[in-house]
Amino acid sequence: MTIDVDIKRLQWRAHHRGTKEADLLIGGFFDAHHATWDAAQRATFAQILDEQDVDIMAWALGTAAPPERFAGPMIEDLRKLNYIRVAK
Structure with a gap:
């Protein structure tokens, strides 16, 4: 798989x-x-992205x-x- 396809797949999964x-x-x-990630970071x-949204959001907010x-x-x-x- 090329990097472009990998990035597009990650982008779609991140935004949907x-x-x-x-x-x-x-x-x-x-x-x-994403522009600064290497292959290992893209894999991480x-x-x-395979995890539940509520878990990812809790990690981001520091509640878990x-x-x-x-x-x-x-x-x-x-x-x-x-x-x-x-938005303002």
């Missing part, structure tokens, strides 16, 4: 979660960070700890929440 809130949080995170994000396999820089960046665009 089922709720507007999850789309904004997870899709916004993808938009802000794909694994995160992520599984050890996800602990690290990606979750730390997810928790910053500086990638969510809010």
Whole structure:
């Protein structure tokens, strides 16, 4: 699979979660960070996308700890929440 196809698949999965809130949080995170990810980071994000939205959102908001396999820089960046665009 080429990187472009991989990125497009991740983009679609990140932006089509089922709720507007999850789309904004997870899709916004993808938009802000995917350009700097290497293959291992893309694979980690794909694994995160396999998890339930409520869990991902809880990790981002700090109301639940992520599984050890996800602990690290990606979750730390997810928790910053500086990638969510809010309409004014």
